[in-house]
Amino acid sequence: MSAQARIFGTVISTYTRIVQIACEEAGITHETIATPARSPQNRHPFGKVPVVEIDGLQLIESVAIAHYIDNAHNDGALQPGDPAERAIADQWIAVANNYLFPLFERGLVMPWIMHRMAGYPLERETIDRALPQISLALGHVEAELAKDGAWTKLGFTLADVFLYPVFRGLQLTPQGEMGIAQCDHLSVWLGKCEKRMSIAATRWETEQ
Ligand SMILES: N[C@@H](CCC(=O)N[C@@H](CS)C(=O)NCC(=O)O)C(=O)O
Structure with missing residues (x-):
């Protein structure tokens, strides 16, 4: 079974x-x-x-x-066998969890969710304070992708599993959507991920 x-x-x-x-x-x-x-x-x-x-x-x-x-x-299929490659995947998982998620969640994702779903006034000051840092983070990720593909050069790994929902949540906010649209490599990667069965099958109802 x-x-x-x-x-x-x-x-x-x-x-x-x-x-x-x-x-x-x-x-x-x-x-x-x-x-x-x-x-x-x-x-x-x-x-x-x-x-x-x-x-x-x-x-x-x-x-x-x-x-x-x-x-x-899954026979470890989402983890590279090569130790150096695995370190790159693990590094990006840690970046997603320790830096990107807290920054995006507090600065944009939660203010918009609370506004759209619970009807709270939009926390504009929180958003304005977070936007410069979010811009810097997007710039860093985009530069890493442009340099050598970062985690995407490993094929589809657990790094994609963690990073996709983090960036997709950001992209579902107006400011996040605009910021990501300015990052060509990030946009292409998000578009590719959306076609993967596991990602299509787990879409949030807010994406339909
Ligand atoms: N380190 C935890 C993080 C889990 C986490 O932050 N979950 C969020 C939802 S995506 C949460 O519980 N937020 C509610 C809160 O912080 O009150 C994990 O990897 O599972």
């Missing part, structure tokens, strides 16, 4: 989607149980989502979860 994953997380969430993409890549059946981070049902000890049940394990932290899924159910 093929493996099954139960993903407890918010339905429109970067990290829930990362786990969903990893499941799709590995051919694992998955179900997402809508669980807000700040709800009594959420079992994450640090109040985040997702929490994932798979193979009798209850796991938190998407890095551990995605690697487990790829190692246990």
Whole structure:
């Protein structure tokens, strides 16, 4: 019987989607149980989502979860065999988690989600403060892609699995869309990713 994953997380969430993409890549059946981070049902000890049940394990932290899924159910197909290449993929996963996600999420993604979905006034000051840093980050990534392809030269790896939802969330905001449109290499990479089955199959409802 093929493996099954139960993903407890918010339905429109970067990290829930990362786990969903990893499941799709590995051919694992998955179900997402809508669980807000700040709800009594959420079992994450640090109040985040997702929490994932798979193979009798209850796991938190998407890095551990995605690697487990790829190692246990996908022959490690999303991790380069060469140590130097693996380091490049891991480096970009860390960049996505430690720098890009917090910057994009706080500065643009959450203000727009809270405005569009919960009807809060748009936090324009938060956005204005974040835009210069977001521009710098986009410039850095674009320059790295232009230089030698960065993570994209490795083929489709876990780096793409992490980076795609992070950039796509940004692209769904007006300022993020404009910023990304000015980055040719980043735009081409996003366009390629959108055609991949695992990514098409996990689209957020806000993208339809
Ligand atoms: N390090 C965690 C990060 C998870 C995370 O930040 N999830 C966001 C949703 S995409 C969240 O729970 N946000 C709610 C909050 O911070 O209150 C992981 O890799 O799973």
